[in-house]
Amino acid sequence: MTPEVRVLDASEWDVWYATLERAFGGVEESPEDRALWNDLTEYERSLGAWDGSECVGTAGAFSFRVVVPGGAVLPAAGVTMVSVAATHRRRGLLTTLMRRQLDDVHARGEALAVLTASEPAIYGRFGYAVGTLALSLEIDTQRVRVTVPESAGDVRLRFAAPVAAGAVCEAVYERVVTRRPGMLRREPGSGWQRLPLLDSPTERQGGSPLQCVLAERAGEVVGYARFHNKPSWDRSGPTGTILLRDLEALDPGAYAALWRFLCEIDLTTSVVARSRPVDDPVQHLVSDIRRCRAQVRDGLHVRLVDVGAALQARAYQAPLDVVLEVADDFCPWNAGRWRLTAETGKDVCCERTSDAADLALSVTELGAAYLGGSTLMSLAGAGRVRELRGGALAEASTAFGAGVAPWLPYGF
Incomplete structure (x- = not known):
């Protein structure tokens, strides 16, 4: 049955x-x-x-x-x-x-559907593609030092109860969220503000109850870090680990001050951050990136449900006039030719056309490139995008860039 x-x-x-x-x-x-x-x-x-x-x-x-x-x-x-x-x-x-x-x-x-995948191979046949990557760090704080800019000098750090500080942390998140593609805006009253404060035994991973440190400048909260402290000892002494949950800051000084604080907490020898942007600036603050055991894995998977609306909703890094021949077996309403035109700082238009195609690709490749996480040039190198007009690939690949790496800050 x-x-x-x-x-x-x-x-x-x-x-x-x-x-x-x-x-x-x-x-x-x-x-x-x-x-x-x-x-x-x-x-x-x-x-x-x-x-x-x-x-x-x-x-x-x-x-x-x-x-x-x-x-x-x-x-x-x-x-x-x-x-x-x-x-x-x-x-x-x-x-x-x-x-x-x-x-x-x-x-x-x-226009979009997004997901995080337990097994990435499952969702490709439904048109999803890896749209963001996540950087994992395990910083050996006995051998790595964090160098901070001068602007960190007037940053004051203080502990705060995570729930009590939830509103000021949320205000910082709201100010930074539109800086990076892939991030999720949390609507007031939606309930998603509770997720970063979830403090169940599973979330602690053997560590302490959730801790929160605020970064302040002139009395204003300009950043925060939430984490668990997992103490441990061996015969040579303390070997505790800081398990970072999330860290956001409004400026480089506050950002660097928070990272230096995490890496210098007494009785610990490492900081573990499981999901950071692949271009996270902390990589330029540490003295030895090799001692940070950096690894990259998939993050947000992206599926364009309405090709025209999705491509028209985003901005482009360079002027563009390209006709895309899109294949989409699972959502056939997307299949066909689309003319995408964009001028820097002006409106974007994406509409059906009968003009000759410049590039041929499937909706999966569009999902991979949509947030700027993969370049069309790289996808073409794998045989997944075909150039039908000379020069169109380079033009489109440049225009589809985002300036910063897209990133999903938390799972769902």
Whole structure:
């Protein structure tokens, strides 16, 4: 019997979420985690697949606002909580869920869908591509020193209770969010302000309760760092680790002062940051990047649901007039030729055309390049973009840049 896919009812959430937990290993989340995700669930955007009374598949979406190159904030579906029971694999159930979900996103008028992937290979066949990367650092603070600019001299640091300082930290985040593509703007009252303050045992990873340090200049909060301190000792002495949750600052001095503070906390020998921008300036503050054990992995996966609207919503680094031949088997309304024109500082236009194509690519390549995380030139080097007019590739690759690396600051 084919499972029935239907919109989730609030009374079904516990069973639905337990299905998701089992698909991800069967370890129950803490009550704090479950309560937050229950509150954040948008029931009208959540799907359950039911085999009789048994839930065998899940998929959900959050109504996000994603920063795109140029600083505009674009409505997007944050795809989440996707699972298929191990007993019901290879029956096309995931495809059914993705089909239903993308049709709904398109009907809502959202030009983008985004997700973080447990297994990146899964979502390419539905048109998603890696749109941002994340830098992981493990800084050996016994051997690495942080050099700060002169502007750090008048920065005052002080501890603050994380929840009590939540509003001032959120104000800093709101001021920096449009600086970098891929970041998610948190609407007031949306509940997402609670996520950085979640302090369950899972989030602590064996460390202390969440700690918060504010950076102030002339009495104004200009930055913050939230972290856990994980103490440990061996026969030679203390070997504690600082587990960084998030760090934001309004200016280079405050930013550097916070990093220096983290790297000089007593009784610790390392700072671990699992998700930072790949162009994070801390790489230019440390004395020895080799001792920071830098690694890169995928971050936000991007899917253009409405090619014309998505390409028209962002800004471009250089003037551009290019015709794109776009292939999209899963969302055929995107397929065909699109003329994209842009002038620096002026309006962007992307519309259907019958003119000859300059570049040929699929919607997957557009997703990879959309936020500026991959260049069209690099994708062409892998045989994934074809140049049909001489010079078009270089022009478009330059224009699609973003100036800074796109980055997703937290998962969902």
